[in-house]
Amino acid sequence: MAAEGQGLVVKPMDQFVISPLFGEAQLLWYTPSNVTLWMFLTVIAVAAFFLLGTMRRAEVPGRGQMFVELVYGFVRNMVETVAGRDALKFFPIILTIFMFILLSNLLGLIPMSFTTTSHIAVTATLALTVFVSVTLLGFYKHRLGFLKLFWISAAPLPLRPVLAVIEVMSYFVRPVSHSIRLAGNMMAGHAMIKVFAAFAGILGFGAFVPIVAISAIYALELLVAIIQAYVFTILTCVYLRDALHPSH
Amino acid sequence: MTREVLTEVGSLSIHRASVCLETELMPHPKKSEMSGTIQSRIATAKEELRPQAIAPHPAEGAQLAWRMAIDLVAGIGVGAAIGYGLGSLIGYLPILLAAFTLLGFAAGVNLMMRSAREFRRQQEERSCN
């Protein structure tokens, strides 16, 4: 639209482009790309957080250990309150999901980095992992009794088949909204920051207004990054509870 | 006292430290604490150890509304997709598309009502504590 280097150039979606790391011509499913790199960094960050934090294993915890224990206790408490005591068996995977999402959201906030959770492909994989494993768990634990989840015995009998169809559809809607919510939130905030940055580029001396706005949005994004990880995890717990106790 | 029995393996070290401190300071429980069967004492101790509801956050309400809105939209989307897929399988039948979109809307509302019920229950628990 505009000529090179002047005028309003807004390209908010360029930060989400997946590009090969080592300059390959085409992007195949095994090509190492920036997604691979940042996921790898996330995994390293999670491992470093827990390993370095609990390395000393002091009886009176220091700052790092205190923080690790805080996160551990927070997620454990969440699993216990939301999904029940018998769900504590699945606490390790839930903590893993929480830490992975939290740290990839937070690493994505570093300028010039890449937010892996802004891609629906990534979040849908996470959501489908939860969906498939929770469904299999439900059928494994209750056999066909798991289908009671869709058969509402509190409703009058003629209504039940209609409600069953609606319940089954709700069950399939859950992974969709589960993944779209995380990816949409991360993408929207990052794109907004880029739009404001484009305003700052053309305003010259008046650029401090968008820059202040960017700082505010950045703080909001920090909040959103943490809350989205929390929401994803708490919904995982809710689905787990439905699988463990299918009768309403 | 019963706390020590019930403290799970893998609880936090700070918790462990406090339990150790307690057992050291009070080697012999008082007579009144001994009254009642062991079952009732275990029950009260379990009640004490039950995790409290997670503290509310101002952003939580906005998050809930956002969650409901996305559930509704995703419901209609999934319904429309199922309707379109089935319709084109059986030869294109627009009525399937319409019916499943409506069903998807109902599913979204159902999910929304469920999260509202959840929220209300959580709120009641909080006001009880």
Next chain:
Amino acid sequence: MEGDLSNLGNLIGAGLACIGMGGAAIGVGNVAGNYLSGALRNPSAAASQTAMLFIGIAFAEAFGIFSFLVALLLMFAL
């Protein structure tokens, strides 16, 4: 200036679809404002109605998201 007439139509349609988001904004403001005025009249009843508040906001917001989706579809998919 590249692009053709149908592209122009898509972009104009996307812009028009975004009017719906303004409608959603009005709706959300209406719900929240009425809730607040009701809650100030009778604060003791306010806490029991927050769930209804969020349901109202979600319904109003959902239709804004629909128009946003339509705009996205027009811009990128059609």
